[in-house]
Amino acid sequence: MGVAQQQSLPLGFVRGEPVIEKPEDLYIPPDALELILETFAGPMDLLLYLIRRQKLDIVELPILPITQQYMEYVEMMKDLKLELAADYLVMAAMLAEIKSRMLLPRAPTDEEDEEDPRAELVRRLQEYEAIRQGAEHLESLPQAERDYFLAQAATEARELVAAPLPEIALHELALALSQALAQAALLNSHQVQREKLSTRERMSRILDLLQQNQRLRFRDLFDPREGKAGVVVSFLAILELVKEALIEVVQVDTFSEIHVTHRDSIYADSTT
Amino acid sequence: MLIQQLKQAIEGLLFVAETPLTEQQLVEHFAPENVSRKQVRQVLEELQQDYQERGVQLVNVASGYRFQTRHELGDIISRLWQEKPARYSQALLETLALIAYRQPITRGDIEEIRGVSVSSSIMKTLQERGWIKVVGHREVPGRPQLYATTAEFLDYFSLRDLSELPAIPEPATKAKQPEQIAQIKLEITAERATNEES
Amino acid sequence: MLIQQLKQAIEGLLFVAETPLTEQQLVEHFAPENVSRKQVRQVLEELQQDYQERGVQLVNVASGYRFQTRHELGDIISRLWQEKPARYSQALLETLALIAYRQPITRGDIEEIRGVSVSSSIMKTLQERGWIKVVGHREVPGRPQLYATTAEFLDYFSLRDLSELPAIPEPATKAKQPEQIAQIKLEITAERATNEES
Numbered sequence: 001m002g003v004a005q006q007q008s009l010p011l012g013f014v015r016g017e018p019v020i021e022k023p024e025d026l027y028i029p030p031d032a033l034e035l036i037l038e039t040f041a042g043p044m045d046l047l048l049y050l051i052r053r054q055k056l057d058i059v060e061l062p063i064l065p066i067t068q069q070y071m072e073y074v075e076m077m078k079d080l081k082l083e084l085a086a087d088y089l090v091m092a093a094m095l096a097e098i099k100s101r102m103l104l105p106r107a108p109t110d111e112e113d114e115e116d117p118r119a120e121l122v123r124r125l126q127e128y129e130a131i132r133q134g135a136e137h138l139e140s141l142p143q144a145e146r147d148y149f150l151a152q153a154a155t156e157a158r159e160l161v162a163a164p165l166p167e168i169a170l171h172e173l174a175l176a177l178s179q180a181l182a183q184a185a186l187l188n189s190h191q192v193q194r195e196k197l198s199t200r201e202r203m204s205r206i207l208d209l210l211q212q213n214q215r216l217r218f219r220d221l222f223d224p225r226e227g228k229a230g231v232v233v234s235f236l237a238i239l240e241l242v243k244e245a246l247i248e249v250v251q252v253d254t255f256s257e258i259h260v261t262h263r264d265s266i267y268a269d270s271t272t
Numbered sequence: 273m274l275i276q277q278l279k280q281a282i283e284g285l286l287f288v289a290e291t292p293l294t295e296q297q298l299v300e301h302f303a304p305e306n307v308s309r310k311q312v313r314q315v316l317e318e319l320q321q322d323y324q325e326r327g328v329q330l331v332n333v334a335s336g337y338r339f340q341t342r343h344e345l346g347d348i349i350s351r352l353w354q355e356k357p358a359r360y361s362q363a364l365l366e367t368l369a370l371i372a373y374r375q376p377i378t379r380g381d382i383e384e385i386r387g388v389s390v391s392s393s394i395m396k397t398l399q400e401r402g403w404i405k406v407v408g409h410r411e412v413p414g415r416p417q418l419y420a421t422t423a424e425f426l427d428y429f430s431l432r433d434l435s436e437l438p439a440i441p442e443p444a445t446k447a448k449q450p451e452q453i454a455q456i457k458l459e460i461t462a463e464r465a466t467n468e469e470s
Numbered sequence: 471m472l473i474q475q476l477k478q479a480i481e482g483l484l485f486v487a488e489t490p491l492t493e494q495q496l497v498e499h500f501a502p503e504n505v506s507r508k509q510v511r512q513v514l515e516e517l518q519q520d521y522q523e524r525g526v527q528l529v530n531v532a533s534g535y536r537f538q539t540r541h542e543l544g545d546i547i548s549r550l551w552q553e554k555p556a557r558y559s560q561a562l563l564e565t566l567a568l569i570a571y572r573q574p575i576t577r578g579d580i581e582e583i584r585g586v587s588v589s590s591s592i593m594k595t596l597q598e599r600g601w602i603k604v605v606g607h608r609e610v611p612g613r614p615q616l617y618a619t620t621a622e623f624l625d626y627f628s629l630r631d632l633s634e635l636p637a638i639p640e641p642a643t644k645a646k647q648p649e650q651i652a653q654i655k656l657e658i659t660a661e662r663a664t665n666e667e668s
Contacts, residue, residue: 041388044388132366135365146357148430
C-alpha cells in the first residue's frame with residue numbers, strides 16, 4: 001500500500017499553512033489541537049464525525065469531500081502528536097487509495113467482480129457506529145457506585161458462628177490404635193491384651209473415684225448389680241492397681257473394714 | 273418452616289451476604305428445614321414485589337439475587353463519599369462494548385473495528401475489574417486470544433445475562449465463515465457450562 | 471423534596487452507609503434539599519414501622535440508626551459463614567486411641583509405643599474436648615500423670631462402656647498381613663452400619 005498512496009497524498013489541501021480552517025462545530029478552541037485530537041476515540045470516530053457533520057449517509061460515503069476534510073485534521077495532528085496520529089495516517093492512506101481507485105476508469109471486462117472500493121470502509125463504519133451505540137448503552141446502564149449501591153444490613157449472626165470441632169469416627173480410632181501398635185511392633189514388642197480392657201476401664205474408674213474421695217471402703221468398689229463378672233473385673237482392677245503401686249489396700253484389724261486409698265494422698269504432703 | 277419465617281430469613285440473608293445469592297444457594301441453605309425450590313422462588317418473587325417502590329430493590333443479576341439501591345438515588349447517596357464516581361473513557365467503553373456485543377473477539381478484531389491499536393492499559397483495566405477474560409484462542413496463525421465478558425461484568429451493570437444488553441445493529445456479514453461462527457458458538461456454550469458448574 | 475422521595479433516599483442511605491447514621495447526620499445530608507429535622511424524624515419512624523415484621527429491622531443504636539437482621543434469625547444466618555470442621559492429626563488420633571484402649575496410661579507409655587514424644591498441645595486439645603482426664607499418678611520417680619477417657623468420650627462415640635470399643639488387630643508381625651487389612655475393612659463397614667442406624 002505504502003508507495004502507491006505516497007504520490008496520491010494531496011499536500012495541496014494544507015498548502016503548508018499553519019492557519020487551518022477552524023472546525024466549525026467543535027467547542028474546543030482551535031489552538032488546543034491536542035484536545036481536539038483527544039476528543040476523538042480514533043480515525044473511525046473522526047470519519048464518522050465528518051460524515052455526520054454534513055448529515056450524510058454512511059452508505060453513500062462521499063469519498064472526495066470526506067477525504068479532503070480528513071486530511072486537514074490529520075495535518076493538524078501530525079504537527080502535534082505524531083505517535084497518536086499514526087492510526088489516523090493509516091486511515092488517510094486507505095481513503096486516498098479508495099479515492100484513487102474511484103477516479104480510475106473501470107475496465108469493462110472485470111465489471112462483475114469489481115466491488116465498490118468503498119464497500120469495505122462502509123462496512124467498518126457501520127460496525128463502528130453500532131459499537132459506539134453499544135458503548136452508549138453501557139454508559140447509560142446502571143453502574144455500581146454511580147447509580148446504585150449494594151444494600152447491606154448489620155447482623156449479630158456472625159458472632160454465632162462457632163468453629164466446628166473436628167469429628168472422629170469410631171473406626172478411625174481403632175485404625176489409629178492399630179497403626180500406633182504397628183509402629184510399636186517395629187520398635188519393640190508390646191503386649192496387647194484385649195481381654196484386659198474392661199479391667200483397665202475399671203482401673204480408671206476406681207482411680208477416678210479415689211480422686212474424689214481419699215478413702216473408699218473396699219466393698220463399695222463392688223456393685224452386686226453387675227453380677228459375678230463385674231465383681232471379678234473390679235477385683236482384678238484393684239489387684240492390678242495395687243501391683244502398679246497406684247493404690248493401697250489397708251486393713252487395720254482382722255475382719256475389720258478394708259479401705260482403699262490413693263497412693264497420691266499418702267504422698268501428697270511430701271511431693272507438693 | 274412457615275413461609276413468613278422463610279421470607280424473613282431469606283430477606284435477612286440477602287442483606288448480609290457478601291455476594292449475590294442464587295435460588296440454588298438459598299435452597300441449599302434451607303436444606304435442614306426441607307424448604308422446596310418452589311417456596312424459595314415464591315418468597316423471592318414476593319420480596320421483589322414488596323421492595324418495588326422502596327429505596328432498595330431486590331434485583332436478579334448474573335450471580336444471583338441482591339439488594340441494591342434505586343438507580344434514581346445515585347446522586348443523593350454518592351454524597352456520602354467525597355470521591356466522585358469514576359467515569360470511563362470513550363476508548364474503554366468502546367473496547368468493552370466490542371467485547372460485550374461481539375464476543376468472543378480478539379484484540380485484532382477490536383483494532384480493525386475501532387481503527388486504532390488497542391491500548392494495553394485498557395485491556396489491563398478491564399481484566400483487573402474482572403469484566404473480561406480470555407476464553408480461548410482462535411485457530412489461526414498466532415492463535416490470538418479470544419476475549420469474552422464475565423459474570424462480574426453483568427453484575428456491575430445489573431444485568432442477568434447478555435441478552436439483556438440493549439440491542440445494536442448486527443455486524444454486516446463479510447469476513448466470518450459459517451464454520452467459524454459455529455466454532456465460536458460451541459466455545460461460548462462450553463464456557464457457559466463451566467461457569468454454571470463453579 | 472417529596473416525603474416519599476426522602477423516605478426512599480434515607481432508606482437507601484441507611485442500607486449503604488458503612489456506619490450507623492444519626493438523625494443529625496441525615497439532616498445535614500439533606501441540607502441542599504432543605505429537609506427539616508421533623509421530616510427526617512417522621513421518615514425514620516415510618517421506616518421503623520415498615521420494617522417491624524421484616525427480616526431486617528431499623529434500630530437506633532448508640533451511634534445512630536442502622537438496619538440489622540432480626541435477632542431470631544441469628545442461627546439461620548450464621549450458617550452462611552459456617553466452616554467445614556478441620557481434621558485431627560494422625561498423632562492426635564493415635565494418642566487418643568492409646569488412652570482409650572490402654573488406660574490408665576502415662577505420657578511416657580504413649581511415647582514409648584509411638585516412638586515419638588507426645589505434644590502438649592495434643593493433650594490439651596483432648597482435655598479441652600473433655601475426652602480425657604488425669605485420674606492419678608503412677609508411683610514411680612517423677613510421679614507421671616495417668617490419663618483415662620471420660621464419660622463424654624463414651625457419649626461422643628455412642629458407647630455404653632469401653633468394652634464396646636471395636637477390636638484391634640494384634641500387631642504381632644512387623645508388616646500388615648493381608649487378612650489383617652481385610653479385618654480392618656470389615657470393622658469399618660460394621661461401624662458404618664451401626665452409625666447409620668443411630
